[in-house]
Amino acid sequence: MSLKQRRQTTEQQWHRFVENKRLKPREVPKTISASWQRSQSVHTTKLVPLEDPYETKYRWHESVIHSSAKQELGHLIDIVSEGELVAAISDPSGRLLWTYASKHMQDRAADVNFVAGGRWGEQSAGTNAVGLCLVTKKPVTVFSAEHFHSNLHEWVCYAAPIIHPQTGKLVGTLDLSSTWEKHTPLGQAAIEQMAKSIAKKLPIHTPQAELELHMLGQPHVIYQGKTLPLSLRHCEILCLLALNPRGLSLNALHDALYGDQKVTLSTLKSEISKLRGLLHGQIDSRPYRLSVSCWADFTELWSTIRTQDVEQTFSLYQGSLLSNSVSPEVEQWRHCIDAIMSKSLHSCVDLAQVVRQCNMSAGELVRDRLIELASH
Template identity: 40%
Template sequence: MEHSLGSLRDRRLDAVRAWTAFVTEGDDAVRVRPEVLSSWRRSAQGAALDATGAPLADEHDTAAFWQDSPLQSAVSTVEQELRRSAEDGDLVLAVTDTKTRILWTYGGRVMRRKAESVNFVPGGRWDDASVGTNALDLAGRLDAPATVFSAEHYSPMVHNWVCWAAPVHDPVTGERLGVIDLSTTWDRAHPIGLATARLMARMIESALPDTRQHPRHGIAGSDQGLALTLLGAAEARLDGQRLLLNRRQTEILALLGLHPDGLSLERLHALLYGDAAVSASTLKAEVSHLRSTLGGAISSRPYRLMLPVTIDVDEVLERIRQGQVLAAVAAYGGDLMPGTDSPALSELAEVVAVAVREALLADPDPDAVLGYSEIAPYDAEVLETCLRRIGGDTHRAVPLLRGRLAAAKR
């Protein structure tokens, strides 16, 4: 045990030294795991080093979201086992939503007090923009189990903690619903911690109700409703079946899908045609055709889609907002409706393209950059930024990145 505690002390000292060099000296080449360093960089943009507790979301909104949700149902089913684990290991457990807002906690006697002192409680916002690097945020951001030990946390208020977290997914849809986190003091760190977090996540997943039947949080299956692909090759699918539409009809669906509250005839005309001399009757005819194609699911005054809609643009922008660069690139099929003359869609196309590129320049994940280079093969700056960030020749992606860069400069 002494040897184990000594090893933990050495590990903690290394973490403190790296953190100090990063925070006080601006050393961007400190020896910490890449995901921790990326999070430190994000945290340095907003998370206050002198924070004494996480910001709290509205108590009533948090309680309303948790009440009768699939996660609440599952946690209630396995709660006795979760509580027993917390008490036996003097842990504090937390379940969050997809925004890293804590929905439920339970703690052993000592850790419960420590948790309350830093707002590690329902409503606490533990995204790294709010409190800096932590396992809850990393597990959600990476969609994979994560550990953050001692001063790997960006905020000193939790430098005495070790946290293990694992994402919780809906077994039916595969969607991430949140994470479960286990936390204790750094000197009680144990290799089994991460495996325990994974086990608890699987336990919760096995107890989840079938969300296809859930009245409030159900998620339409991939073949239900209207699915709009606007990035790359544009298409529209209704209940899984591709719709045979001309370009202008697809643009109208895109604009209605991007404005779920609806658009007046005049506003839709302006977004679609700009100053072009196209009559309102032409637009009405296009909408009438679409209404027939969708089985009447377009209302009038205003024009509004009356069925579930998913749009690939929303997925890309949401992933970027969450800092999930690799996932954003995976969902990015290319430019939004290339060649469109709709002023609104042209503007959105530029927003998405710039957002993806700037996200890669800020966080040039090698796999994400490789994926992006297949879509934008001549963007040498992104490739160069990634190679500089990697440094050296040891990363598996370096040869391919160099090859893509040489091709981009030809």
């Protein structure tokens, strides 16, 4: 099948899905069709959001990728300059931190906000290579009408994850894009190799504690220097234990975790038992609490807010706290953190003042802790 035929076929499939929400089996790759399903709430003509240039520039210079990518970026700029291409590096949320476009692609990229500051996660941009790469954590190609936004159907994009070889943490993506008629299978292979090269040069991870909870943005847990694969439920339990270092009774933990859900205490005990096994027994009972040194990005964030350390606050806030959690207490903390960050970082108002304002709408469980943290 020629590229023109493939484009026409893909366009027909896209129209069929948009108009009827139906696809015949094997019409499009499963990863693309699944992304289309997730992207239905994103309007097909909506322009991708663009963040403040100053904040984006700061985030790029503070990114762990910045110094590690210098050598590869030199090679990438040469490749882009010689062809009709645009290259980009995103953070784990899909925010583009750095871009470089050839003269032919500069206007095209600017027209769709494929520039530094553009938010290219699926939730903002629909199906695209950066967003899909973040979801799958694998190299991807998105060709023409495989993009959910109709204004991207002239594009072909290749993206690969930049994954820390020590911790397994996805720290960003590397993307190379052009117009659909320039598509070549070598595009994905090239960008994948460059992403791996950048990852090898990432700084060595120095543990903050024996147990590290990275729950802002893309959740991951590091235990004894290695990434520990955990379910959302286990991440929620660890968050609640970190937020309550003095411990919680079984009933209190159940209320904080499940709220009004009809879940038995024995189910919670079973979840704790599984988690205790993964942590080599480092969860005490009566009350339930962690018996291992623990560092959590969301509690550290409160410390930087309290001291009004804006630079460190920028660095720590990678996104919402466990965005898929429906735990009542986690949800309250998530809403308060997001409110404070959106008000303080985007309008540059006093951090302590924003905390006090947030107290007015915070839930009782969170409000007491907010007052305590803000007053210290």
